[in-house]
Amino acid sequence: MMIESICEAGFAPAQAAVESGRIPGAALGVVSADGQSAVRFAGMAALVPEREALTRNHWFDLASLSKVIATTTMILKLAEQTRLDLDRPLIDAIPDLRQYDVANAAERKLTFRDCLMHRTFLPAVEPIYTYGDDPARLRAFVLQREWRERPPVYSDINFILLGIAIERLTGAPLSDWPLGDGLSFGPPPGPAVATEECQWRGRVLRGEVHDENAYALGGAPGHAGMFGTIDGVLGFARALMAGEILSPAMLREIRTADERHRTCGWERAFAGWHGGDACSPDTIGHTGFTGTGLWIDFERSLGWTLLTNRVHPTRHFDSGISTLRSGVGEKLITAWDARETS
DSSP: OHHHHHHHHHHHHHHHHHHTTSSSEEEEEEEETTSOEEEEEEEEEEOSSSOEEOOTTOBEEOTTHHIIIIIIHHHHHHHHTTSOOTTSBGGGTOTTTTTTOTTTOGGGGOBHHHHHTTOSSOOSOOOGGGGOSOHHHHHHHHHHOOOOOOSOOOOHHHHHHHHHHHHHHHSSOGGGSOOOTTEEESSOSSOBOEEEEETTTTEEEESSOSOHHHHHTTSOOSSSOEEEOHHHHHHHHHHHHTTSSSOHHHHHHHHOOOTTSBOSSSEEOOTTOTTOTTSOTTEEEEEETTTEEEEEETTTTEEEEEEEOTTSSOSSSOOOHHHHHHHHHHHHHHHHHHTTTO
16 A cells, blocks of 8 residues: 555654664554555663563553644634634633732733734743642642743643633533543553653653643643554544544634744644655644654645654653654655655
8 A cells, every 4th residue: 555655654764763772662653634544663662660562552642742632622622612712811711810910910811812822921831740739729820820921932831721721611621521542631541651760750651641740730731641542643633634623614723823833733834843844834733742743734635643752761862853753754745745656
């Protein structure tokens, strides 16, 4: 099958990274809009405390892919149902946001779209887990803290707030939202890939969320916490391309970028981005800190996901993940385009 050879070509840089010891294990999945798919994997699901070979059935900590697969999708579905307006302030769902400074708090003016597109003044990250171990208290901390105003950056805090908004609007935790086969908030229902030997928790993490703040906030906040198999992430990509997840209006929201190449939740292709320069301009993508990534080229009707455990057993090592991601995208798209002339 042609897509098998395309996946093989795209997987070559990941195979080389595994063989050179840059990353323990990797899985690549490729899917077309008509449902043709292929998967390749190699390496180890764990190196310590015991070695375990990676299989197609292993669950990866998806890290910030949670932002697009879960939180962004949930927010846009609620917008479809007119349960929120993307251009209305978050206080429609979270009236107690900065409730002790109602007249002056800049946070109370932030909209759902502002947070989705990372155009707020909120920080990239904050060590929330160092402020306590009660998830409800830590959520209150996020809501009531006066965040210093600064230029917009990609921010986990944006999506923690969106997660709280979803919980308020639905009356249920994010983990109750149906995600599809092969996708789940942790712990996953199958064998898990190891991530980091966490100095804070004092153990190698497997089947529990790697992100410290997500763990402290109860495991299913808006910015991280999802686990998925290679087939689960691939199934989401196919369904999104096929228009089975979002309406045409909401699909436009995730494909329309601002001057910073940000869409609602996603990033859109630009020169030098993580998906590789061979992508069409109508490509969206997102990455996760643990070594994950998902890209959808709508012009080619092609999606792919690269899942690795590049933080195992430590994040303090140059795995070359940025070069690997773009290299996989370049090889894969080149092979896809070559099929037209073969």
